Amino acid sequence: DTGVSQDPRHKITKRGQNVTFRCDPISEHNRLYWYRQTLGQGPEFLTYFQNEAQLEKSRLLSDRFSAERPKGSFSTLEIQRTEQGDSAMYLCASSKTGGDSPLHFGNGTRLTVT
């Protein structure tokens, strides 16, 4: 068990560019989550996958955001036409099925939009 892995750790991009982040969950976990966190706030839910199916997407997620988990393993989060307000830490987490299964987080990808 190598834990949840995210790549890259840091990303600096210019406004208007597209960025893509990757998350590799713990191998036996079938649930995968994306969260966004800004300074002084708790993680905000963005979207959730059960295996390859995207079951919920937050209203926080504009049409510029898209996430995939094509084979039920790793996931990608893409932000198109980035804006300065997208600057945040993007956290990926995974868990086993079951309401009492806690989330295990990756180290996050820190995005800075200049």
Add this chain to the structure above:
Amino acid sequence: RKEVEQDPGPFNVPEGATVAFNCTYSNSASQSFFWYRQDCRKEPKLLMSVYSSGNEDGRFTAQLNRASQYISLLIRDSKLSDSATYLCVVTYTGGFKTIFGAGTRLFVKA
């Protein structure tokens, strides 16, 4: 109103003190409850689950009051290493909708 609310603090306490954090949640259908710890610029890490009967893990005690929709965390004999942000977490809808509070900051000083 936020779904999960916490006192943001900060709480500044001396080593050895006992400190308690509270958290309220708005959705009565909430199913599972956790406390996470987050160090500065790091990812959140599970501290402990919270059970209806209350549970203890060393110096940490968590309590749940479903009637009042209220969760608490008690830290006894605070250590410098306890300095962190403590996040209250609530799940519902079959366990996949997991909502975090904004966190309570704790500073333990020598």
